[in-house]
Amino acid sequence: MLYIKCPHCGMRPQIEFSYGGDASVKRPELNKEISDQEWDDFVYNRKSLRGKHLELWQHISGCRQWIKVERDTATHEIFKTFKADEEVA
Template identity: 55%
Template structure:
């Protein structure tokens, strides 16, 4: 069980959170012009590196905010946890 220090709610159990995947995956800027291999890589292929991993978590049973944290996938030590910046409003581009 991880103890995640939510920047808003304080230390909370992992069961209050939902894992949101790798935090460093970048969506191709123009999906309609992206070839299938690049798109498949974006959707499914992830690095599985040993060591520190940047990942997204949502505090679904708490403040409902999305968080970005760094977790060591070997020791499970969480070295940082911060609020995910809110997306800019507008046309999204």
């Protein structure tokens, strides 16, 4: 079980969180004409990375904030966590 540092609450066990997928995916702007490919890339297409991955988690049984977690998908090492509005260096 992972041990995740919520930037709002501190170190918390994984059971308090729910996973939210790739954090680098940006939703296309509203009312913008976009191609099928762009939309598919947003909705469906994800890279299944091995290694460093920036992902979203929600501290669902805690502060309910969505946070960003930089995690190694192979080793589960967590490098850093960020608030939702925090810039990822």
